[in-house]
Amino acid sequence: MNPIYWDLGDGVAVRTYTLDDAEEAFALVDANRERLHPWMIWEPQTRSPADTRAFIQRCLASETDMEGNGIWVDGRLAGSMGLRVDVSDAGAEIGYWIGGDFEGRGIITLACRRFIDFAFDELGLHRVELCAADTNTRSRSVAERLGMRQEGVLRGGVRTPQGFLDLVIYGILEDEWRAPAR
Ligand SMILES: CC(C)(COP(=O)(O)OP(=O)(O)OC[C@H]1O[C@@H](n2cnc3c(N)ncnc32)[C@H](O)[C@@H]1OP(=O)(O)O)[C@@H](O)C(=O)NCCC(=O)NCCS
Numbered sequence: 001m002n003p004i005y006w007d008l009g010d011g012v013a014v015r016t017y018t019l020d021d022a023e024e025a026f027a028l029v030d031a032n033r034e035r036l037h038p039w040m041i042w043e044p045q046t047r048s049p050a051d052t053r054a055f056i057q058r059c060l061a062s063e064t065d066m067e068g069n070g071i072w073v074d075g076r077l078a079g080s081m082g083l084r085v086d087v088s089d090a091g092a093e094i095g096y097w098i099g100g101d102f103e104g105r106g107i108i109t110l111a112c113r114r115f116i117d118f119a120f121d122e123l124g125l126h127r128v129e130l131c132a133a134d135t136n137t138r139s140r141s142v143a144e145r146l147g148m149r150q151e152g153v154l155r156g157g158v159r160t161p162q163g164f165l166d167l168v169i170y171g172i173l174e175d176e177w178r179a180p181a182r
Contacts (some may be wrong), residue, residue: 143170
């Protein structure tokens with residue numbers, strides 16, 4: 001996949017990580033462990049910048065997914081997000097997290113809008129999915145704010161450091177995203 005660089009205005013930018021970002025990206029994880037721990041299975045496994053570097057390396061090696069992107073706010077790394085792309089079914093799953101200093105400002109919703117536009121306009125996909133543990137109300141609010149439809153619940157569908165949790169699936173189709181009344 002080609003790297004992305006998007007200026008979203010108001011000092012917010014999204015760009016694909018390079019290996020040079022590993023230290024800063026690890027420091028952000030390290031500063032947000034308590035917030036990530038309930039939801040992210042990779043949090044306890046991310047113990048050093050080398051682990052983050054390996055993650056970035058895996059992301060850069062993928063020919064289809066675009067999972068390793070940072071969100072910068074006024075030049076500070078604020079969060080991470082990306083897309084897992086299912087080429088055969090022309091769909092993608094969006095994933096994200098943001099540091100506590102930047103939460104509650106609409107930055108994730110803004111960046112999700114850009115990723116969904118990108119999925120439909122530039123990747124030619126027809127469906128975008130967002131999955132969140134049923135108890136992750138902040139993440140579910142992002143899906144609802146974006147106008148995604150709740151489609152179902154996978155019982156015990158996500159492994160987290162607190163155990164298996166039910167996973168709520170939200171989806172939006174290209175024609176719904178393009179509909180004027182969104
Ligand atoms: C889930 C997570 C990314 C949501 O972040 P967030 O900052 O709440 O999401 P948004 O960027 O959409 O911001 C929404 C908030 O900004 C407010 N906001 C301000 N301006 C806004 C704007 N222009 N547009 C949208 N919302 C705006 C909203 O009212 C909402 O406020 P609230 O906190 O009172 O509900 C964050 O809580 C997180 O990283 N959690 C830990 C990791 C995690 O759970 N990741 C997801 C796993 S599925």
